[in-house]
Amino acid sequence: MKYISTRGQAPALSFADVLLAGLAEDGGLYVPEQLPTFSQDEIASWSGLPYSELAFRIVQPFVAGSIQDADLKRMVDETYAVFDHSGVAPLVQLRPNEWILELFHGPTLAFKDFALQLLGRLMDHVLAERGERLVIMGATSGDTGSAAIEGCRHSKHLDIFIMHPYNRVSEVQRRQMTTILADNVFNIALEGNFDDCQGMVKDSFADQAFLNGMKLGAVNSINWARIMAQIVYYFSAALAVGGPHRPVSFSVPTGNFGDIFAGYLAKQMGLPVEQLVVATNRNDILHRVISGNDMSKGTLEHTLSPSMDIMVSSNFERLLFDVYGRDGAAIADLMQRFRSEPVQLESSRWEKVRALFDSYAVDDQTTCDVIRDVHAETGYLLDPHTAIGLKAARECWRNTHTPMITLATAHPVKFPEPVVKAGLNAPELPERLSDLMEREERFTVLPNNLSDVQAYVASHVHRD
Numbered sequence: 001m002k003y004i005s006t007r008g009q010a011p012a013l014s015f016a017d018v019l020l021a022g023l024a025e026d027g028g029l030y031v032p033e034q035l036p037t038f039s040q041d042e043i044a045s046w047s048g049l050p051y052s053e054l055a056f057r058i059v060q061p062f063v064a065g066s067i068q069d070a071d072l073k074r075m076v077d078e079t080y081a082v083f084d085h086s087g088v089a090p091l092v093q094l095r096p097n098e099w100i101l102e103l104f105h106g107p108t109l110a111f112k113d114f115a116l117q118l119l120g121r122l123m124d125h126v127l128a129e130r131g132e133r134l135v136i137m138g139a140t141s142g143d144t145g146s147a148a149i150e151g152c153r154h155s156k157h158l159d160i161f162i163m164h165p166y167n168r169v170s171e172v173q174r175r176q177m178t179t180i181l182a183d184n185v186f187n188i189a190l191e192g193n194f195d196d197c198q199g200m201v202k203d204s205f206a207d208q209a210f211l212n213g214m215k216l217g218a219v220n221s222i223n224w225a226r227i228m229a230q231i232v233y234y235f236s237a238a239l240a241v242g243g244p245h246r247p248v249s250f251s252v253p254t255g256n257f258g259d260i261f262a263g264y265l266a267k268q269m270g271l272p273v274e275q276l277v278v279a280t281n282r283n284d285i286l287h288r289v290i291s292g293n294d295m296s297k298g299t300l301e302h303t304l305s306p307s308m309d310i311m312v313s314s315n316f317e318r319l320l321f322d323v324y325g326r327d328g329a330a331i332a333d334l335m336q337r338f339r340s341e342p343v344q345l346e347s348s349r350w351e352k353v354r355a356l357f358d359s360y361a362v363d364d365q366t367t368c369d370v371i372r373d374v375h376a377e378t379g380y381l382l383d384p385h386t387a388i389g390l391k392a393a394r395e396c397w398r399n400t401h402t403p404m405i406t407l408a409t410a411h412p413v414k415f416p417e418p419v420v421k422a423g424l425n426a427p428e429l430p431e432r433l434s435d436l437m438e439r440e441e442r443f444t445v446l447p448n449n450l451s452d453v454q455a456y457v458a459s460h461v462h463r464d
């Protein structure tokens with residue numbers, strides 16, 4: 001399997017090289033040259049498999065040629081063994097045909113663990129085989145950071161620098177990152193927003209001279225391996241509600257477009273999916289582009305669903321690459337213009353996007369109302385991101401005979417503020433985090449300035 005860049009100017013790479021490269025050297029994102037596809041019979045034959053078995057079957061074709069099957073199988077098994085629910089990604093029913101897919105049973109209580117527990121193991125394996133070291137720079141609006149740190153903290157082959165927007169993540173999210181005191185873990189609180197953090201990561205890939213010969217890697221969903229691992233739970237959920245013999249629909253709380261892009265890929269790979277609903281908060285660029293072909297950034301606002309406070313949604317580029325017929329030059333031009341001005345998609349391309357996705361944007365008040373109402377009706381407590389997904393599902397669901405599955409992307413304990421605003425008691429921290437509020441924190445506040453960040457990284461990396 002080879003991978004190509006969405007901007008058409010970088011060399012095609014193997015899986016292992018893409019894993020370590022993160023972003024392509026032309027600024028694009030790597031995608032498989034050709035997607036593996038599965039027949040309905042093959043998908044049906046996976047019904048009842050344990051999650052890690054299913055994951056191996058879906059991930060293996062993407063990795064083949066780079067990592068031996070036996071090593072991959074071991075790493076996949078280890079990954080999903082650390083989840084504290086036997087089903088790994090269980091479904092909960094709220095109403096007839098309406099389901100919540102709980103993706104928060106991993107170590108850091110958010111869906112990011114599904115990919116980052118695997119990514120940490122894969123990177124460590126490839127780096128050890130090659131005898132190389134890597135410097136990771138990551139941007140987080142709160143959840144990727146802790147999942148990435150948790151996935152990478154034990155690696156002897158890398159240092160990880162995570163930037164979060166200062167005072168713009170929840171206290172639980174911040175402490176999950178800043179209380180990990182490992183030697184190779186560095187937390188930066190940036191005086192900016194998530195888009196600033198992510199922009200610095202991308203700019204650092206474009207010019208790595210500040211690392212004096214060391215190589216930069218990524219843990220954000222610009223790294224293909226993140227998306228790959230997230231494809232699996234679309235299959236597991238669909239199989240659990242009668243797929244592939246009946247179609248299913250998904251509603252996905254969306255920020256960087258990685259999670260829903262994995263759902264789109266599951267569909268391309270043969271899973272019968274009727275609707276894919278993009279659910280956003282007030283930072284609604286994705287809703288605006290899907291519903292009205294308005295791809296303009298606007299001002300990034302702080303909301304009660306902070307993990308989705310994102311305007312520059314990296315993975316939308318991967319989708320655009322497909323709808324523009326994999327024309328790298330067209331994507332490079334579009335993304336270049338988008339850096340400085342609002343853009344519109346060519347109308348025939350936009351029609352394709354509209355045919356693939358529904359979308360809906362939800363404000364803070366409605367988020368709290370949904371948390372309150374669902375709790376009153378069912379006793380189930382939603383986190384604010386999931387509440388947005390559920391509201392969008394209910395607004396966009398065209399055929400209620402088709403199961404609608406909303407992805408529960410985080411545990412509500414990470415976001416007490418909207419829960420309390422909804423008039424409910426904040427849930428208690430689970431056992432493994434029960435002393436989180438007493439643990440020592442370590443982080444460095446830096447100005448929103450690329451050279452300060454790069455100087456900090458360069459002076460803290462381990463070079464041997």
Ligand SMILES: Cc1ncc(COP(=O)(O)O)c(C=O)c1O
Nearest residue numbers: 143254255256257258259307409
């Ligand atoms: C809790 C939560 N929900 C939803 C999202 C959005 O996912 P994506 O960025 O893959 O669209 C994120 C972060 O990105 C998140 O942390």
Ligand SMILES: N[C@@H](CCOP(=O)(O)O)C(=O)O
Nearest residue numbers: 140141142143144220221307
């Ligand atoms: N919501 C994310 C933002 C980063 O997204 P990623 O999927 O590209 O890592 C977060 O919690 O950090």
